Amino acid sequence: MRNVLRRAGRAAAHTLALAALLAGVAGCRGPALDFSGKHRSPEESIRVLPDxxxxxxxxxxxxxxxxxxxxxxxxxxxxxxxxxxxxxTGRISEDGLRWTPRDGTRLSLAAKYRVDVVALDGHGRRSARQTTFTTEVPAHRFIGYFKPENRAVTGAGMIVSFEFNRKITDRAVVERAVTVTSDPPVEIAGHWFGDDRLDFRPQRYWEPGTKVTVRIRLRDVEAAPGAYGIQHKTVSFTVGRSQVSTVDAAAKTMEVRRDGSLLATVPITAGEPKSTTYNGRMVISDMQDMTRMNGATVGFTDENGKGEYDIKDVPHAIRLTESGTFLHGNYWAPVDIFGRVNVSHGCIGLRDEKGGSGDSPAGWFFDRSLIGDVVEVVNSTDQVVEADNGLSGWNLSWARWKAGSALR
Structure with a gap:
């Protein structure tokens, strides 16, 4: 079985093949289940509304x-x-087939929600689903959905990232309305990716212990003709420590370093020759103890249109790119391939057990990882991951990063 998912616009050989972590960003672009499909058994159809x-x-x-x-x-x-x-909050019905929110629940306006579901089929086997949706934004208003969460403790590679729900035509006025500062102070610059995303980072990784403060003063800022901001808030996060893991695709190992000291060298399997793993620095943006991966969602289908694989319980799934590169546990491959053979379609696989084991290499790494940790891939024959694919902006030089600011 293969491990991974790839970028949406790339050829199938470079599309992530082990999975579609079914989620809003899930395991590679979108939900892993097609509930209108003809090839699903009833036990597999976790139906979530909104879509x-x-x-x-x-x-x-x-x-x-x-x-x-x-x-x-x-x-x-x-x-x-x-x-x-x-x-x-809500409740599961007595028959276990339906979850509904408590009576009188109303969703917040201009908010993003995530739904995480774990279900058991008739044989007691687990499957998982993760979806996201966003609620209404008042007419003629815009909002920026941002990472990381307020009061989060992150790794040293964390990038502050805003995604706006409308196209921004006056980038300078929006960038001026968002300030990112740190204690101890360092120079921090913004960089625009297209007309709806603005990221901030320093020249080098944050020092452990740094407190980063994000002041958002977008209320009544006109970002496009007739579109005004609604946010006025201050949030912060703290950098817990520096963990950088180097995946050598040729040697099939991953060296995990914490604050410069080597913690462990872990055997891995990376992308096979026809579907290699991206080179470059990627930042952990999401972690799921279990998720589902389905080849049909990323173009890996057989002659009948069914997915080449459908793994309902992929353990210890760590997202590295938006296009679907994951570092995750693998219990279905022979134990002796780790450290010896690259068999995935672009993901990085670590040995694991069915259901996920904290004593496995995958469980060990998952338990020692934070959102914002850096995973760098070297010695792959693939290209360097693009800077806007997930939180991969560290692959741009400082000069190129600052050149993407609207305030330069």
Missing amino acids: HGARDVPPEGPLEVRLPSGRLERVRVTRIESGAPGRI
């Missing part, structure tokens, strides 16, 4: 999770807009 990626969802919903059979084990609905975390 994955839905926009402009009204405050009254709909919001629910359904199963045709089996039993829901866990449903979590969390507001993930930084600075305003919160959870929607």
